[in-house]
Amino acid sequence: MPIDAPSRRSLVWDIYIRLFHWLLVGLLGFSWWSGERHEMEWHRLSGYAILFLLIFRLYWGFVGSGTARFVHFVRSPRTAFAYLRNLRTRPYRATAGHNPVGGWSVVLMLVSLIAMVTAGLFAVDVDGLESGPLADYVSFDQGRVAADLHGLLFNLLLALVALHIVAILYYLLRLRHNLIGPMIHGRGTMPVEQATDLPVGSPWKALIGLLIAAACTWAIGFR
Amino acid sequence: MTISPSFRRPTLALLGFSLIGLPMLAGPLTAAPAAAPAPKTAIAARQAGYKKMGAAMKALNDQLKNDAPAKAAMVAAAQTIAATARDQSRLFPAGSGPTAGVPTDALPNIWTDRATFDGQMAKLVAESGKLVGIVNGGNADAIRAQAKATGGTCAACHRQFRADS
DSSP states (O other): OOTTOOEEEEEOSOHHHHHHHHHHHHHHHHHHHHHHTTOHHHHHHHHHHHHHHHHHHHHHHHHSOGGGSHHHHOOOHHHHHHHHHHTTSSSOOOOSSSOHHHHHHHHHHHHHHHHHHHHHHHOBOTTSSOBOTTGGGSOHHHHHHHHHHHHHHHHHHHHHHHHHHHHHHHHHHTSOOOSHHHHHHOEEEEEHHHHTTOOOOOHHHHHHHHHHHHHHHHHHHOO | OOOSOOSHHHHHHHHHHHHTHHHHHHTTTSOOOTTSOOHHHHHHHHHHHHHHHHHHHHHHHHHHHSSSOOHHHHHHHHHHHHHHHHHHGGGOOTTOSGGGSSOOOBOTHHHHSHHHHHHHHHHHHHHHHHHHHHHHHTOHHHHHHHHHHHHHHHHHHHHHHBOOO
8 A cells, every 4th residue: 555645634523423432431430449349329320320321322332423333333343353363564554433353342342331331230239228110020039149240240340441452552653643532522634435424323313312312321220 | 349450469469478478477376366267268158148248138129129129138138238238247357358369358457446447347237137137127218218218228338348349
């Protein structure tokens, strides 16, 4: 690939994806802190906020901006392995949005987050004093299993987050490609042919998604 | 509902190994009263008791989430908590702490600060006894308040005397 391949700056991540990402970072930290401190009222509220974000993200994965859509970034394992092999060729040439391996990392993180939040909804503490909003649908023992799963899944998520950060550092230091900036301001350099046809999600569709997420979260957490 | 792996476990295990010889030496000299159960039996019994109380507390709190809580279920739960609470304090014989050789979250200060521990146990017996009376009264708001007070005594004692695992 020629070094002076035509490229330009363009929107990579829309505002909804960036807000999702950074709010999730903050809420995960807060959830961990409140859980450790047994501040369960705060822990539950933080979990509801994450649930809200996840529902919106799933919705946005179908109707959102180009790079947000699952069809854009969920690629076949074969494509992912081919991408890994091509990482050795220099210079590294960025793809718009999630690359074929990063897409799978996002899928794994989303699945673990959904599983962790779901387990939390049914979790019961060892004293029967604190519980998730749906714990009255399960027995004490089942609620305890949910609580253990909730903790195990958090550890899995920590591992995935660590991998995520290591990968970002690898791109930054070895491939000289900054993935952090675009997640903050939204714009990045990419090949022209990819930069031109990124559909941006409409604000109306986003509003509908926010309402759906709020309604679902309300129905589960505050019934 | 903590999620971090307990960092206390290795410490407790080390403590356990270093102290494990002591009860054997002290055994013949200071024989426990006949009524006190063997440490391992006591640990199993009190853990079963706490589990029963936890399940009953959940059953009670589940009812209190409803606008029209079922009284019979709440009475049964409150009675389980009160009756089990009365049995628990005698299930902490000497040697049934971290040195017992079976997993227990009971902290050593139960035995070094026994008066405080017994005071907390007495508080639980008092609050859970009160709970039975108030549940029988049938006023949902009063039951909520007393369930919270009873749970508060559980939590306060656990913060002091139970490993946060």
